Amino acid sequence: MSTKGTVKGIISNLVIVTVDGPVSQNEICYIITGQTRLMAEVIKVIGADAYVQVFESTRGLKVGSEAEFSGHMLEVALGPGLLSRNLDGLENDLDKMEGVFLRRGEYTSPLDEEKLWQFKALAKVGDTVAAADWLGQVDENFQPHKIMVPFVFQGSYTVKSIVPDGEYRINDTIAVLTDASGKDVNVTMVQRWPVKRAITAYKEKPRPFRLLETGVRIIDIANPIVEGGTGFIPGPFGTGKTVLQHAISKQAEADIVIMAACGERANEVVEIFTEFPELEDPHTGRKLMERTIIVANTSNMPVAAREASVYTAMTIAEYYRSMGLRVLLMADSTSRWAQALREMSNRLEELPGQDAFPMDLSAIISAFYGRAGYVYLNNGQTGSITFIGTVSPAGGNLKEPVTEGTKKAARCFYALEQACADRKRYPAVNPIDSYSKYIEYPEFEEYISKLISPDWIPMVNEMKTLMQRGKEVQEQINILGDDGVPLDYHLTFWKSEVVDFVILQQDAFDKVDSVCPIERQQYMLKLVTGITRMQFKFDNFTEVMDYFKRMINTLRQMNYSEFQSDDFKRFEQELEQIISERAIR
């Protein structure tokens, strides 16, 4: 018999329930008020009192109301039909909810129980299988959606029977498995999994090394992210954080894109809802929305569900990774998630850490980033979750706990900066402070040498050194004046400006420039590196500025032209002409 309880105390969405039986930490319960059932999660237990956080408004709730405990943690349903859905933080299908306003206690499943799926068996009778092994597949929006042995199954099983290929509903039994003790279990196309627990039904999680191409030069060239890698984007408001994140999600070479809009502006979520269905997938020519899932918990939706939303998104990502797919998960913004943790910690009257955040904030962030990664599945196939989170540091101060905690966990850092944004240098990513740890991995170096060329990483490092040097001489010029420094300084500065304007800056709103494939990046990097290595002849510093401004303009025109088109070649010839005017060969 399941545990029941009665409400004893209420402080906003923290409710204290006196229970009549065992409860577990993070167990889900429903508090009954009138006709509605409010979902809540146990977050602390003292004696017979369970402290639960309610995922909805507690207005009108009274002491003495009944509560029913479900016996499990917060779970999501996993099965075919999740793609192209708009979900809330608890995996409710927002489109299925009635009315203009969100109604309290309304829960809608994203999975369609009546829809028929064309099932094709992958396992045979007699096969030995374990959790996450593939039994069959259905076609979900052109993605091979694997039907797997449920992740909760422990030990090995024998396939006793499996249905013939054909059309089935998600709740139809598609296989019967026999466990080690000879007991039969039915398997359907849906399974459930508690979101706060990582799905670890894979063989091995090696260091990731395969470049995840994003088409954004400042990422791919200067600070590459890999399949299964982690990165984060901190940015004060108004620096183009969202634009950058959208650009990555639209272009990255991923099979599945999951956008977790966590505590952000509703109109931005509406922008995703409006624009994504229109976007063409640059890789398949179909709609991007076909392989996208949006988990939206806007800033005015209940705060506890906001905390759950990132876990819901991660669990869905892990589910698709187990199918051998490359998943890109974007969370905007993890600061709002941390704030939700802070609000609850505050109500629990826990002793606060820095800025009133809970003491274990950094550990929670690390554990969450740790769920991303590149894995070898049991059958030798690979899958990955690349996770990029944004952080909204209070007052633009990067010394605050969420940014610092994230810095320890994430391997790539894209430092969006107000100063770059003010100068209209977009993406406003600081080229010197940003980093990618992957560039130091020998596995990555080996991979990139084969994929692109062995001189790629040396060129990237040379470019970064030049940017650093360019910044130093610029400071000296500012102090000593244009006349007060050797001519060489101007030359170095303007060479770094060429890199900045041509390689690092990119126009996210231009049809051509917004996406830059890796071959094109390689071509431009080589061209620009060639220029930065050249010697030029100048008589005074004004000549240097005028000359390089012309050169930058021509190179930018190349960026705006279709690769290797007539225009592109014409500008390239123009560039040759400019170079020959002053280069010392």
Add this chain to the structure above:
Amino acid sequence: MATKAFQKIYTKITQITKATCTLKATNVGYDELATVDGKLAQVVKIMGEDVTLQVFGGTEGLRTNAEVVFLGKAPTLRVGEQLSGRFFNAFGEPIDGGPVPEGREVEIGGPSVNPVRRMQPSELIATGIAGIDLNNTLVSGQKIPFFADPDQPYNQVMANVALRAQTDKIILGGMGLTNDDYLYFKNVFSNAGVLDHIVSFVNTTENPPVERLLIPDMALTAAEYFAVEKHEKVLVLLTDMTLYADALSIVSNRMDQIPSKDSMPGSLYSYLAKIYEKAVQFPDGGSITIIAVTTLSGGDITHAIPDNTGYITEGQLYLRRDSDVGKVIVDPFRSLSRLKQLVAGKKTREDHPQVMNAAVRLYSDAANAKTKLENGFDLSDYDERALAFAKEYSKEILAVDVNLDTTEMLDMTWKIMAKNFRVEELNIKQQLVDKYFPKN
């Protein structure tokens, strides 16, 4: 509020703080209203039989044997057409001497709009102020605050915006308004003859500060009625949100909550978001646009209130006094409307985005020239021209007393640019130059 005969009266208060009191009571709902010796109060904490009430009017003079009556409902507002043209206090009671309006009783602070039922905002709100319409165009369904120092004329600017904007209803939520400002709004609206389009909820500095907490929800509940049920374009003015946040911190302090940054409650972001996110565009034409005021102390935007606000709202408008022209202007550098690209050049003339950017860039060249001048360097001919441009641009375009339509603003900007610069210095697409550059 009259008590009903069958209601239970409690008379034993066990604890009193500056903003709250606690008593033993049963069958009380969370968020429920109560009266304590006639003063309105709201349930903020229930622990077994101990019920803690936040007393809106403050607890000065409160007796331990005060009569407490629970009203069995959260704060409500009677919504209907009769709201139009009326002035109310934080509890939705008339303060203009008129009758209590009739209508359907709705709980304030209701649920959020399902994000999939929203529509992307796309309608321009013209204010006539070029610093806004040209550089930071507003869109219906947007939420945007003025970040201003307390001595700046933000209330006057806001009143102008409200009067010029083509909306069906204007709802004023005044928190901690000085009596003078309250009368100013009242006069401006009645002199303009638009009183019947306006609903006001006002808490002045003479009213207790905790009452302010109800104002935004009252104003937005009225706004939702007109936007959802009447499909009207509603503009909500909230001034001053800093005083609202201060009231939040008073209550959380009295409830012994651990303060986070700048002594604000840890849930400040959620409180502000719940208010600002009521801004919405519905597919059937109804919309709620929120223009708010957040006063700064000494221009500090890293303080928790403006900082949290900036992450929620779609941009911000800065006012600044330009000593060169002696006028208050909308600062083109620090102001931003995040939704302007949804209308600029689409609902306005095609040259809008380029002209806007070119003028702001030239204005920033003038700022550099000014620094040069202050540091004692010689000015080039270009610098001189940039300074001349800036002066004119500031006076004719940025000043808050400008009243032009967007086409006039564009023509005026072209004129000022052409007067001071050569075509090639503008960096504007040739095709637009050919069409709009003044020929003489």
